[in-house]
Amino acid sequence: MSRFLSNKRLILLLLGVILLVALISYSLRDRDNVNFAERLIKDTVGAGQSLFSGPAHFVTGIFDNVDSLLNTYKENQHLKGRLEEFATVQAEVTDLRSENEQLKEIVGKEADLRDYNPVQATVIARNPDQWEEKIILNRGSSDGVEPDMAVMTAKGLIGKVSLVTKTTSTVELISTQNPNYRVSAMVLGGAEGVFGLIEGYDAERRELLLKRIDAQIELEVGQQVVSSGLGGIFPKGLIIGEITEVTIDEFGLTKLAYVKPSADFTLLNHVMIADRAMPDGDEAEAVEEEGS
Amino acid sequence: MIRYLLPALALALFFLEPVFGLFSPLQLDGVYYYIVPRFLLMYLIFVTVYYDAKRAMIYGLFFGLLYDVFFIDIIGLYSFLYPLMCLIASYIVKSVQRNLVVATLLTLVLTALFEFMLYLFFSAISLAALPAEAFFISRLLPTMIANSVFLVMLGWAFKLIIDARLIERENSKA
Numbered sequence: 001m002s003r004f005l006s007n008k009r010l011i012l013l014l015l016g017v018i019l020l021v022a023l024i025s026y027s028l029r030d031r032d033n034v035n036f037a038e039r040l041i042k043d044t045v046g047a048g049q050s051l052f053s054g055p056a057h058f059v060t061g062i063f064d065n066v067d068s069l070l071n072t073y074k075e076n077q078h079l080k081g082r083l084e085e086f087a088t089v090q091a092e093v094t095d096l097r098s099e100n101e102q103l104k105e106i107v108g109k110e111a112d113l114r115d116y117n118p119v120q121a122t123v124i125a126r127n128p129d130q131w132e133e134k135i136i137l138n139r140g141s142s143d144g145v146e147p148d149m150a151v152m153t154a155k156g157l158i159g160k161v162s163l164v165t166k167t168t169s170t171v172e173l174i175s176t177q178n179p180n181y182r183v184s185a186m187v188l189g190g191a192e193g194v195f196g197l198i199e200g201y202d203a204e205r206r207e208l209l210l211k212r213i214d215a216q217i218e219l220e221v222g223q224q225v226v227s228s229g230l231g232g233i234f235p236k237g238l239i240i241g242e243i244t245e246v247t248i249d250e251f252g253l254t255k256l257a258y259v260k261p262s263a264d265f266t267l268l269n270h271v272m273i274a275d276r277a278m279p280d281g282d283e284a285e286a287v288e289e290e291g292s
Numbered sequence: 293m294i295r296y297l298l299p300a301l302a303l304a305l306f307f308l309e310p311v312f313g314l315f316s317p318l319q320l321d322g323v324y325y326y327i328v329p330r331f332l333l334m335y336l337i338f339v340t341v342y343y344d345a346k347r348a349m350i351y352g353l354f355f356g357l358l359y360d361v362f363f364i365d366i367i368g369l370y371s372f373l374y375p376l377m378c379l380i381a382s383y384i385v386k387s388v389q390r391n392l393v394v395a396t397l398l399t400l401v402l403t404a405l406f407e408f409m410l411y412l413f414f415s416a417i418s419l420a421a422l423p424a425e426a427f428f429i430s431r432l433l434p435t436m437i438a439n440s441v442f443l444v445m446l447g448w449a450f451k452l453i454i455d456a457r458l459i460e461r462e463n464s465k466a
Contacts, residue, residue, distance in 0.1 A: 016372070023368035027360075028417065038361050045362040052307040056314060127363045128313035130326050131414045134363065136310075163365065170365070177421055203422070206324070266317060 039165045043140075046124060046168035050138055053124045057269055064267075113229035113236035115277035119143055121151075123268045124168070133159075133173035135268055140167040148232050150274040156239040156262035157183070157227060158271065169273070174208060174240075175201045175265055185210060185240055186228035187219060187257075194219065195228055198240060198259070205258060207244060213255040219246045225259050235276045294457045298339065299351065301453060305331040306355050310363070318434070325434040330403050334443050336374060337381045337399045338450040341390060343458065345382035349375040373409060377402050396447050400440055407432055 034042065068075075104112075121137040139145050141164045149161045151171045159173040160183070172181060179200070187194040187210075196213040210225060223243045229236025241259040249256040312329040319325075332355055339348040352374030359370040381402055388394055411427050422431075 020368045020372045024366055027365060027367040034365075038367075041358060041361045045358055048303075048307055049310065049362075052311050053314075056311040060314070123314070125310035125363070126313045126316075128309040129328050129364070129410060130313065130316060131410065132364060136362070266319070267314065 042165045043167050049124045116235040116274040119273040121271055133176045135171045137169045140165050140169050142166050145169045145273055150234045152272050153263050158263045184228045184230045185225050188224045208259040210257040210259050215255055233276050235274050294460045302351050305335050326431045327438045328435045330439050334399045340378045340381040341385050341395045342454040348378040352378050
């Protein structure tokens with residue numbers, strides 16, 4: 001025993017392993033809150049990281065430009081085809097918008113789940129080991145970012161804010177394998193919206209799973225899925241994707257739909273954080289329980 | 293001046309990793325390939341082989357901690373694995389010849405081991421649901437190819453800087 005104890009290196013190693021297990025279990029258990037030291041490190045590293053990611057975005061920007069230049073002809077053909085359609089849709093949208101506002105005035109409804117203030121943010125880093133789908137943005141609590149806010153690109157929803165420090169925020173992408181990650185969603189089309197939960201991601205098909213849809217409801221391939229605005233502080237109507245297949249879930253009680261995300265998760269550059277205009281009250285708490 | 297070059301290079305590589313991470317995953321013929329840059333780990337192993345294992349482990353602990361806090365929010369994972377890899381390298385290097393080819397091969401083997409240990413860890417805490425076969429094809433293989441290209445291109449530069457530091461240290465002793 002005394003010989004064993006005299007082996008200083010072995011003792012150090014054992015202590016190290018114990019400390020490691022303690023730290024890992026501590027940080028796995030309490031992942032929503034970051035303590036002061038972590039916040040300090042995150043802000044400092046984030047500032048340094050911004051210095052490096054700026055030039056990188058510049059370079060990828062050039063590649064993107066060249067790429068889109070090469071596609072110009074094909075794109076132009078495609079766009080010309082859509083142009084006529086666009087004019088009618090545009091007219092309809094303006095008409096509907098003004099009508100909607102008038103109706104709202106009549107009813108006296110001011111706040112809407114749809115309204116949000118976009119906070120523009122730049123991606124300063126993507127978790128390089130890519131086991132967890134996370135990106136880090138250069139906006140934090142000092143810009144009004146809060147946990148669980150929706151994050152999107154022009155094409156659609158990409159994730160939600162998981163951790164916020166003063167100048168950075170960590171976003172967990174919607175393509176995560178995290179089983180506790182849920183987004184309350186709604187299928188457009190039909191008289192009423194069909195509600196479900198985006199829960200899980202099929203890594204092989206690269207599609208989201210829309211679960212807990214009432215089995216009575218008929219869904220069609222190609223219908224659009226948007227956020228429902230019922231899940232805490234997400235605004236309503238952010239595009240998530242399009243249904244590609246409808247099946248019955250593993251218990252046979254509810255329907256399950258595969259949703260192809262409309263946003264592209266690779267080469268993320270500039271994103272928007274949606275700060276919902278309507279204050280979240282009791283209703284938000286109720287849904288948060290469901291989310292935890 | 294070269295004294296500060298070693299940690300400065302480690303810092304630069306630490307910041308460069310996520311920048312290269314932005315380009316991944318690569319899509320070829322509808323199949324996605326994940327490329328994980330491991331510049332810092334490879335540099336740390338080079339420091340172990342050519343300079344000082346203890347110093348490399350301290351750097352590993354420090355940068356591992358930064359990595360844990362900033363990126364993965366699981367404290368103790370990288371800050372344990374980085375020094376562990378340096379420790380293994382320091383044991384192996386005692387019994388082999390120290391030249392650039394051996395150092396490169398050793399570094400690549402340890403990087404693959406590192407990736408595999410991370411895979412086991414994330415499977416254990418069920419953040420990753422990936423069969424081993426898919427892991428080898430979509431992650432380990434492209435990662436190792438990209439990293440070996442990087443190391444073959446820049447390994448000699450690492451050695452050059454570390455050698456310069458060694459010479460400086462000898463001079464200051466004399």
